[in-house]
Amino acid sequence: MISALTMGLAGVGRIGTSHAETLKHLPGVDTVVVADADAERAYAAAGKLGVEAVADIDVLLAAPLDGLIIATATDSHPELITRAVDAGIPVFCEKPVAADIQGTLDVITRLENSTVPVQIGFQRRFDVGYRAARDAIASGSLGWLHTLRATTLDPAPPPAEYVGRSGGLFRDCGVHDFDIIRWVTGREVVEVYATGANRGEEFFAAAGDVDTAAVLLRLDDDSLATVSLSRYNGAGYDVRLEALGSLGNAVVGLDDRAPLTSVEPDYAPSGLPAYPGFMERFRRAYTDELAAFLSVATGDLESPCTPSDALKAFYIAEACELSRREGRPVTVAEVRH
Template sequence: MSSHQAITLGLAGTGRIGTLHTETLKHLPNVTNVVVTDADADRARATATELGVEFAPDLDTLFAADLDGLVIATATDSHPALIIRAVDAGIPVFCEKPVAADIEGTRAVIDHIKHSAVPVQIGFQRRFDAGYRAARAAIRSGNLGWLHTLRATTLDPAPPPAEYVARSGGLFRDCGVHDFDIIRWVTGREVTEVYAIGANRGESFFADADDVDTAAVVLRLDDDTLATVSLTRYNAAGYDVRLEALGSKGNAIVGLDDRSPLSSVEPDHTPSPHLAYPGFIDRFRRAYTEELAAFASVVTGDLDNPCHPTDALEAFYIAEACELSRREARSVKVAEVR
C-alpha cells in the first residue's frame, strides 16, 4: 500500500476523544471513509450523523467493513481484546493509552502480538507536539550540554468525575504516565529510580478510590539526570503542561507561552491578554492531528510505528513504581516492578 492509496479507517469509541479523532480522520487527505461504532449505539449514530461518516451498530459490523486500520478510543478494559482482534485480522491499530489496565495485561497483549508484522501505535500525543519535538532536538543535538534537571508538570484545571477516578488506575497511571513517557522520549534515557508522595485536599472521592489528587515525583535517570514531575487535578488557573530541560550550557522549555496559566506578581510584569488553555484537547489539538496523520502513514507503510506498545509498558513501569513508592513511603527502583 502506498501513501497515494485511499484508505478506510474504523473507530471504536465515540466519547470526547473519539469524536475529536473522528473529525480529524475525516479530514486527512488519503482517508476516504471513516466508520464508527460505540457500546452506546445511539451515541455512535449521532456522532456519525453529525460528522458525516459511516455508522456501524456493533463491533462485528465494524470489523466487516474492509478496514485498512482501526482507531481505539474505548474504555481501557476493552483495549486488549480490540487490539488482539484487529492484529489477528491483519488490521493496523492506533490505540489510546494505556494498552491495558495493568502491567500483566499490557505484557499479555505484547506477548500475543510480538511475532506479528501488524503495527500497533499507542497514543502518546505529546510526542507529536512541536514544543516537545524541539526540546528533544535541542537535547539530542548537545546544544544544552549535559542535562542536570528536568521539571515536568501536568496540572488539570478541575478533577474528572468520581466514576472516572474510580476506574482510572490512579493519578500516576492515568495522568503522570504522559510525563514519564515524554521524559524517556525527549532524553533517550531510562528511569531507574523514583520517589513519589501524594496528598488529598480536594474531593473525598479520590481517597475513596485509594487515589490522590496531587502528587510530587522525583526520578533518577540512568545517566544520573534528575527529574521532577508535579501532578494535580486542581489547577483552576488553567491547563498547565510544561517541561523544562535544564542543561550545563542552556535550557529548553516546553509549554511556556502567552497561554500558560502562570501569574507573575513582579511589579513590572505585563500580564498576557490571552486566556489559558481550558483543557488537554485545546492544548494538544494540533498534536492529535499530527499523531493520526502519522498513523495513516503507518497504515500505508510510509512510516515506521512511532510509539510501540513496549513504550507504553516502560512508562507504565515508572507509574507502577511511583504508586509503590507512595504507598510504602520509600524510594523504589523501577527494576522492582518489572
C-alpha cells in the first residue's frame, strides 16, 4: 500500500511546478522536496506551493527519497536519470530521455543491469480518450484499421530561445503523436514521409526548424497514419486522434472545447472556450500519470513507459527530420543505431 512517501522534484519551471502541486495532493505522499539550478527560484516555488526545498539538486539526490521527478532542461536528463538510478531512487522523467538518439542509447545501456524503475513522461497514454481508443482498437470493434489521423496544433509559438534548443518540431511536439500512435495500435512505424513549412516567425528557419509540418507514416501492417503539426493554431490548442477502421471509428479530443469552427448552417456551437494549452487539456492525464509513478516507485506496477519506449518514438521523429531535409521517404530502420 502506498503511504508516507517522500518525493523529490528537480526543476521548478511550469511543468515542474504543476507536478509538485499534483504530488502534494496525491494519496500516500507525505513530503515533496524540490530543487532547481536556481536556488532562489526553488525556495520561492516551495513557499508558494507549501512544499520543502533544498539548496541544489546535489542535495536533493543525497536525500532519502522514495522517487524523483525530473522536470529540468533536456540536456540534464541523462545525468540526473543515471545518478538517481545509481542511488537506488526510482525515476520519473519528462520526455525526452536525452537530446539525441545516441544520448538515449547511452542511458539505456547504463540502465541495462539495474532493477531501479524509470518512467518517461508521455502523458497521453493516461488520457481517458486515448485509452478508450486503444481499447476499441484492441477489441476489434473498429474492424481493421486503414487510417489514423493525429493532430497537435499549438495556439501560439514558444519563445525563440526555446525553439533553438527544442530539437525541432518533430522531436519536441510530434514525438507525442508518434508515441501514442504506437501505443493505441500496438504496431510499429516502418516508414515516414515528412515535409514542413515556415510562414511564421523567422526564428524557426534560423534554428533549422519549421513551424508547420505534415507527416505520412506507414505502419508494419500497412495501415497509414497522418500527423499534422503547427505552432500557429490561433483557434486554440487542438490535439486529436481519429482511428478509422473497416467497421467503425473512434475519435479522441472531439469534445465541446475542441477548437473547431463548423460553417454548417444547422450546427450549434457549445460556446465553451477552447483549451489554451497542453496543461489544461491534459490535466487529468498528468495526475493519473504521476499516480501511476507512485505505484512504480513502490514496486506495485511496472513502468508504463520505459526509456526504450521513448527511444522508439524518437526514432520516428528522427526519421521525419531526415525525410524533411532530404525530401524523400525514410525507413525508420535507416536511423536506428
